[in-house]
Amino acid sequence: MNKQRCRLGHFIAGLGLVMASLSATADFSADITVKLLAPGGTTEDATPVSLTQTVAVADLASGVLAGNLGGTGDISGFMLDDERVSFAGNTILLRLAAGGEAGGQLTTGYLADGLDPARYEISGLAVPGHLITGYTVQAFDGFANSGSSGLLAPVVPAALVFLFNNDTISFNLDSIVFVPRFAGQTENYAEFRIDLLTTPVPEPQPAWLLLAGGALLLLRRRAS
Template identity: 45%
Template sequence: MRLASSPVRSLIGAALGTLLALSSMSARANFVSDITVKLIAPGGVLGDPTATPISVSQLVTTANLGTGIQSVVHGGSGAVSNFLADNEFVSFSGDSIHVSSYSGTTVFTTGYLGLGGEHARYEFDALSIAGKIITGFTVYAFDDFLTSGFSGLASPLPASGLVNLIDPHTVSLDLDNIVFKDRGTGSGAAHADFRIDLITRDASTGPGGGNNLPEPATLALFAIAALGAGAARRRA
């Protein structure tokens, strides 16, 4: 089998390098706009005889996204922050949402109450990823936001049963259905780390919901194929 000439090999090598670079680029995804974090508890909190409903929101700015900064933290200066217990936080990294939730009661629950069929929940609104449409999610409840290991969740529902995709820009995490495991150190240390990885597809650019523009990696493959065809013609 004959090898392509040296110039052709160089061109193919360059195209392969472009393919790898573009594939890596298209694999990266980050939130590209400010996100609104809402805390909603229509039944208030456990132990409050007035059952005062909670409905507050806090803006997470784009400047803090993807930096590893805990964007909503206890003791912060935001409406949601004021309700979070020590060590609780919500953060955003790449195209993932991280929530560390701790027990707010002595019965290993969050203490947030639903009412009339409406769950107490976090809502993450205005989620936007460049060139993508959010179509689903994968949820984990393992310590340190890992995909396996020890889970602090003892709910009868799996972690995926606590998360809902409300629309392509809004995801919620039910809080009233969370039951924490007893780690043997009391309810104050009971917690679960939720990692919500968003599933996306390319945004539509043509009629019928299709994408008429090839992916960058596909374009690079076309270039390699064209170079190979040209080399074959020259050998003929």
């Protein structure tokens, strides 16, 4: 009887660990690819921009950095000072600087081509045991949830973001208008925080095996 109780206790503890692992918050688990696309070029050069960098999972906290921050690679070399795309937990952090002007308003300087927008495409987003189902977007200095913002338009920053195939985020660049907070074009910037919303994806095999083992223990206990 004592052995049966011990086994039953181990079963319950094991089941608890499985359930906890399914509901725990997890970080990105794989390399992430960042693309910078501006099919209409920039305000200074109409040549289309198509650049790609892959960020190793071990380097996600640094991400893609501008050259003045120590970044290397095609996108890093194209970024304005202090710009970055980095990752923390299951959050994407972007800092964008004003690089152009249109109609007296400060813009990124990246241009669309018709319905094909200028954008960052961030793919390979994977959170272990979870399915990415949505996102929230903030546009405050310091990647915070409130405070000062360098974003004048769009009024709702979530309008800049689109989720594709549960693993790819597109971030629109050509519709951003910056608040002219400082003298000089490139001194103005905006910071964005994209928090991905996830739902646990059960891994039925371990839980099923534990449940089956528990049922067998209960049957043996009743038979004795």
